[in-house]
Amino acid sequence: MDEQKVLSIKGLLDDTPEEYLSHKEKYENSIRKSVLFYKTLHSTEDENMSVDEKTKLNFRNIVTSAIFKDNSPFMLHNSMFIPTIMGQGTDEQREYWMKRAKNMEIIGTYAQTELGHGTFIRGLETQATYDPDTEEFVLHSPVLSSYKWWPGGLAHTANYCIVMARLYIKGKSHGIHPFMVQIRDEETHMPLPGIKLGEIGAKLGFNTVNNGFLGFENHRISRDRMLMKNAQVLKDGTFVAGSNSKLTYGTMVYVRVLIVSNMANMLAKAVTIALRYSAIRRQSQPKPDEPEPQILDYVTQQHKLFIAIASSHAFYMNAMWLWEIYYSVSLQLASGKLDNLPELHALACCLKPLSTIDATAMIEKCRLACGGHGYMLSANLAQTYGLATAAYTYEGENTVLLLQAARSLVKAWVGHVKGRPLKGTMAYLAGDSTVKAWDGSIDGIIQSFKVVAIRKISSVVKILQDYEKSGLSPEDAWNKASVFLTAASEAHGRAVLLSVYKSEMDKRAAVLSPPLRKVLLQLVDLYVTYWALEKVGDMLLYASITDKDVDELQRRYIELLAAIRPNAVGLVDAFDFRDEILNSTLGAYDGRAYERLMEEAMKSPLNAEPVNQTFHKYLKPFMRGKL
Numbered sequence: 001m002d003e004q005k006v007l008s009i010k011g012l013l014d015d016t017p018e019e020y021l022s023h024k025e026k027y028e029n030s031i032r033k034s035v036l037f038y039k040t041l042h043s044t045e046d047e048n049m050s051v052d053e054k055t056k057l058n059f060r061n062i063v064t065s066a067i068f069k070d071n072s073p074f075m076l077h078n079s080m081f082i083p084t085i086m087g088q089g090t091d092e093q094r095e096y097w098m099k100r101a102k103n104m105e106i107i108g109t110y111a112q113t114e115l116g117h118g119t120f121i122r123g124l125e126t127q128a129t130y131d132p133d134t135e136e137f138v139l140h141s142p143v144l145s146s147y148k149w150w151p152g153g154l155a156h157t158a159n160y161c162i163v164m165a166r167l168y169i170k171g172k173s174h175g176i177h178p179f180m181v182q183i184r185d186e187e188t189h190m191p192l193p194g195i196k197l198g199e200i201g202a203k204l205g206f207n208t209v210n211n212g213f214l215g216f217e218n219h220r221i222s223r224d225r226m227l228m229k230n231a232q233v234l235k236d237g238t239f240v241a242g243s244n245s246k247l248t249y250g251t252m253v254y255v256r257v258l259i260v261s262n263m264a265n266m267l268a269k270a271v272t273i274a275l276r277y278s279a280i281r282r283q284s285q286p287k288p289d290e291p292e293p294q295i296l297d298y299v300t301q302q303h304k305l306f307i308a309i310a311s312s313h314a315f316y317m318n319a320m321w322l323w324e325i326y327y328s329v330s331l332q333l334a335s336g337k338l339d340n341l342p343e344l345h346a347l348a349c350c351l352k353p354l355s356t357i358d359a360t361a362m363i364e365k366c367r368l369a370c371g372g373h374g375y376m377l378s379a380n381l382a383q384t385y386g387l388a389t390a391a392y393t394y395e396g397e398n399t400v401l402l403l404q405a406a407r408s409l410v411k412a413w414v415g416h417v418k419g420r421p422l423k424g425t426m427a428y429l430a431g432d433s434t435v436k437a438w439d440g441s442i443d444g445i446i447q448s449f450k451v452v453a454i455r456k457i458s459s460v461v462k463i464l465q466d467y468e469k470s471g472l473s474p475e476d477a478w479n480k481a482s483v484f485l486t487a488a489s490e491a492h493g494r495a496v497l498l499s500v501y502k503s504e505m506d507k508r509a510a511v512l513s514p515p516l517r518k519v520l521l522q523l524v525d526l527y528v529t530y531w532a533l534e535k536v537g538d539m540l541l542y543a544s545i546t547d548k549d550v551d552e553l554q555r556r557y558i559e560l561l562a563a564i565r566p567n568a569v570g571l572v573d574a575f576d577f578r579d580e581i582l583n584s585t586l587g588a589y590d591g592r593a594y595e596r597l598m599e600e601a602m603k604s605p606l607n608a609e610p611v612n613q614t615f616h617k618y619l620k621p622f623m624r625g626k627l
């Protein structure tokens, strides 16, 4: 489809800025957009299309999915409902449900979190009780806290959902399992009998994702609605356990991997907006006889923004690397080989938190770098922040995931001390953790981050062991040490982020043109130097850095900012976001920020009339002392 058609779809869709719609209108507008985009996105390739037509089709698919994916009521359908069917369904269940889901004959979501429990999955209260007489499961929400609460699209959009419920057979609990549940009539869309549905209300962001609640009153589903790839219930009620109970958690690992790449994308959008605006905005007069400079020429502005470019690259490289690991572990799981699952879980529990923590902070920094206009909703920085900050919480709250990673790190370290070999991304923990002298090269700094991680892990293990020797239970010792357990996980995550970014760039450098290689490696250098300065305390404590070395690092950092400055706009243009996707008065490619700000302002309903009705109703009598 040519550019005009994409634009016309976009134009048709965005006749009213969302800021001025009601909560209900925002949702209805989002459904309209999603349906249109989905239609566009899923017009299939036809075999006698020319290469050029196929390219245009793929281009349009990228454009439309990038526009609709972040805030659409269909989001969970794509990102969790379908992956759960794929990962948790038997072959025949996949065969049946994937066809209906891919063709959008049904719209689904993933209902795990409850009003009373999100993190503690083993505490979920929704019941699925097997009735061998009718070969059915009875779904029931025994108390208010057991209502499903949060799932995207659940309120008014989805007619099916994956329900994560506690399985009971003959009064015995068999843990949490996935169930395919129809929640609305496919013709009338009315909630089915025994099912209560609704929306959870306005949120900081994601206000068109249609997050909802779901309660069951003894609602019956047939036995074949339990997704039985990893565990089965036979007709007579015999429970057949899976090889690993955590395999039912597979969708969460998948989404955590997706989130790392999504953070790269979110951060790239925000820094494109802020950096382009910084190139057109002129302010102040440091030199009396010269015109106001671009704010991008203030080194403090470069310090705020250039790390965001480098971080987006770092997250993208790590996401692609992690995706390869996820994919190979998934193939191993399919053949019953489970031994690499813990490492994948630990990696996802490090990289999802660190990418969301950094992206959220840097997106906010991009907004703050744009002064008052950054505070406008039409700049689309606040909304981008709202989307990114949600990822701190969803798919596993960051603290909880860092503690999960700490579990793996502590086990690895204790095993190492007992002589058990370390493997994969934790192998470096066996390395020499004494640093004789500071090595300020990129590889030297990355090695220092590994030493910091080793030293933090070993010292928190010592704290745990001392607490347990003092008589504390392992659980109480763990809780007491938990602040430094998360710090140890963060240190491990930093070491992974840095070393993977460097090694992945090194792999690609060979095929880059020399000028491009130079610029991209400058970003790697900036990223490593930035974090060495951010973590200078750790470097002083564990990596023998001296004040002279710090001075050198600071000077190198300043020189890197200056070196990157000439290519800064080119680097964000290279993210290649269309204006429709940036959806920002400040970030448009043509740089006409002031005209766009005014155009958007005039769309405010308040500007439809010069005098608002409240003048005559309230203000005038008030000012005349007659109210």
Ligand SMILES: CCCCCCCCCC/C=C\CCC/C=C/C(=O)SCCNC(=O)CCNC(=O)[C@H](O)C(C)(C)COP(=O)(O)OP(=O)(O)OC[C@H]1O[C@@H](n2cnc3c(N)ncnc32)[C@H](O)[C@@H]1OP(=O)(O)O
Pocket: 065, 069, 075, 076, 078, 079, 080, 110, 112, 113, 118, 119, 120, 121, 122, 152, 246, 247, 249, 250, 252, 253, 255, 258, 259, 262, 341, 342, 345, 393, 394, 395, 396, 397, 400, 401, 404, 407, 408
């Ligand atoms: C085209 C359009 C598509 C574009 C999409 C792009 C956007 C993508 C991003 C957005 C996607 C979706 C939008 C957001 C929607 C959000 C959905 C949700 O939030 S769903 C709900 C998510 N909830 C959670 O993640 C809950 C977090 N809690 C847990 O994971 C667990 O409860 C845990 C691990 C915190 C603790 O559980 P528990 O106490 O039972 O475990 P233990 O601590 O005792 O550990 C037991 C043992 O199990 C291992 N373990 C735990 N979890 C896993 C796992 N997931 N995989 C593998 N192994 C696991 C753990 O390591 C322990 O092992 P051990 O050997 O005993 O140490």
Ligand SMILES: Cc1cc2nc3c(=O)[nH]c(=O)nc-3n(C[C@H](O)[C@H](O)[C@H](O)COP(=O)(O)OP(=O)(O)OC[C@H]3O[C@@H](n4cnc5c(N)ncnc54)[C@H](O)[C@@H]3O)c2cc1C
Pocket: 076, 110, 111, 112, 113, 116, 117, 118, 119, 120, 149, 150, 151, 152, 206, 211, 390, 393, 394, 395, 396, 397, 399, 400, 403
């Ligand atoms: C925008 C958004 C979309 C979502 N979409 C979905 C969805 O589609 N489907 C779905 O099922 N869920 C969804 N969720 C729910 C999400 O998965 C949960 O909010 C998340 O798992 C956290 O659980 P909780 O909110 O119950 O917080 P809790 O688990 O109650 O945690 C609250 C706080 O307590 C602390 N805490 C909790 N446990 C521990 C611990 N073990 N150690 C230390 N501190 C701890 C942490 O500070 C945590 O922030 C969504 C959430 C958001 C914000």
